[in-house]
Amino acid sequence: MKFVVAIILFFSLATHAQTSEENRFADVEKEFVALAKKYGVQTADLGVYATVGEGKDMKVLLNVNEKRTMIPASISKVATASAVLAHFPPGHKFKTQLLGTVDPKSSVLKGNLYLKGGGDPSFVSENMWFLVNAFTRTGIKKIEGDIIVDDSLFDKVRYDVSRQKERVDRAYDAPSGAMSFNWNSVNIFVRSNGKGNGAEVFIDPENEYIRLVNKAKTVAGSDNKLLADRQEDKKFDGDVIHVGGSIGQGLKEVVIFKNITQPDLWSGYNLKSFLAQRGIQLTGSIKNGVTPEKADVLAESESKAIEQVVADMNKFSNNYVAEMLTKNLGAVKKTKGASLADGVQVINEHMQSLGVPADQYRLDSPSGLTRENKMSSFAMWKVLQHLRDDFQVQPEFLTSLPIAGVDGTLKKRMKNSKAERWVRAKTGFLTNVVSLAGYAGIEDGHVITFSFIYNGSTDEAKVRAFFDNLLIYLVK
Known part of the structure; x- marks a missing residue:
């Protein structure tokens, strides 16, 4: 009898729970x-x-x-x-490499240094610094050749054809490339410089790829009326950043983000800048190309985990x-x-x-x-x-x-x-x-x-x- 009562009680509780669940979302x-x-x-x-x-x-x-x-x-x-x-x-990681042929007895790299992109979307300043620091351990102090940027892993189509047809210079519309750097965008920091005077503008990271035209002013108050745009410069490999308008004296700093147009050359010029900060001289220029099969890996940086x-x-x-x-x-x-x-x-x-x-x-x-x-x-x-x-x-x-x-x-x-x-x-x-x-x-x-x-x-x-x-x- 107790067994039968237990079964009845079990099914009663189960039915009640099911009904409560149904009522809950009724x-x-x-x-x-x-x-x-x-x-x-x-x-x-x-x-x-x-x-x-x-x-x-x-x-x-x-x-x-x-x-x-x-x-x-x-x-x-x-x-x-x-x-x-x-x-x-x-845990999967993408790799970015520096390659070349080095004489272990010499502090001069007589030839090109290859920057090979592995499709890392997260390759930023910290990664570039890590890569250059690893390269300094080769003992190379001078590169008698060019920096060749190899982004051949991907095609050269920089924008999804299904995006809006008109290109804009906002960071969200940045181009893609197998060798990319800092989200393919540049940081523009603007600071006031006294009432009625010009404004201070800083490009970060600073490099030869970007040319700055600064016409910004400092005015009284705390309004941000800065204007900035990025234009591709056909006369040289890079982009021009124009900053105008005004920043109020009461504002400490304003940051503006703009994309760049050529991910491969942008990455190469930043590599040159980072090498220079470590006292490594480059005699050649920045070009794009393909890494020779027999080139040695001189330094390597891994991305974040996937x-x-x-x-x-x-x-x-x-x-x-x-x-x-x-x-x-x-x-x-x-x-x-x-x-x-x-x-x-x-x-x-x-x-x-x-x-x-x-x-x-x-x-x-x-x-x-x-x-x-x-x-x-x-x-x-x-x-x-x-x-x-x-x-x-x-x-x-x-x-x-x-x-x-x-x-x-x-x-x-x-x-x-x-x-x-x-x-x-x-x-x-x-x-x-x-x-x-x-x-x-x-x-x-x-x-x-x-x-x-x-x-x-x-x-x-x-x-x-x-x-x-x-x-x-x-x-x-």
Whole structure:
């Protein structure tokens, strides 16, 4: 009799738990409709798919136009990250090398020094300094030849053809190259220099590739009315930075970021500058070319681990990193001249391997800086669910995502709400496009996988508020 009572009690508790779970999310659709109305978001302009739980216990919370293909914007980087993590194991690093033929008895390198790019998106000043320090241990004090920059691992197409046609000098539109340096952007620091006088302008890092034209003024007050633009100089290998306008005397310093036009030569001139700082003289010039097969490796710098590079891409939605990683995917199959198209093909093959419905996505651009990409919210959810279920990549991908109220592109969103630190997601934005895709945790251990895409004319700030408040409700 006790056994029968125990069985009845067990099934009663199980049924109650299941009913409680169902009741818990019973009002999600009502809240969704209410929030959409509050923020003036038309449901016809949305693609939404969200689930909670996993396996046979998974429950669909929202499915609105989930199979309609829409412009996803930068959440396209989720697919790029998934393919990258599938092809490069955790800890994988890209190498940048200095090569040449050295006489161990001489302090003079009689010939060229080769700077060979390995496609490292994270090669910055610290890496260049490390590389040059390693080179100084060869004992070379003078190079009687040229610096030859070898970026032949990738093709010479510097921009994704699906980006906007007009080039801009903003850092987000930086070109790509197998030998790249400092995100292929330059830092311009401007300081006031007394009322009515000119302003001090510093180029960082300082090198011969950049020519500065400084017409900035210092004025009373604390306004920033500085103007800066970058122009390619056809007369010499480099770019010209024009700085004008005014900086208020009350401002300590203003920083402006501009991209450069020739990644290979930019890297070579910076190498020359770093060598000079260590007392190493170059008699020749900066050129591009290919490293001879018999050249010896004289110094080598390794990149960050691949998972940290993916975080650089996702945390700040960096288009340059997305394209560099995609060309590296192409280089897996092609040892010279890998193109963006080669890498995009690898991403699409990866999408097919995940079973993403072929009629629910089109990926031309790995960064999403295009209106040509198309994806349904269900297709994006499918990629997210794979990344959640595959333990080999899940920790690395999760760490790469912006955290609500904490960092990246979500630093100022959902702050001081129930969703702060409980949402990790990739953002997306283009004109009339707002998207958000990732995961929302609940205190009881459940995790919601969600994909939100909006294509319409409602003010983008209202759409973001709608998405954020929907997530706050789901987390609560």
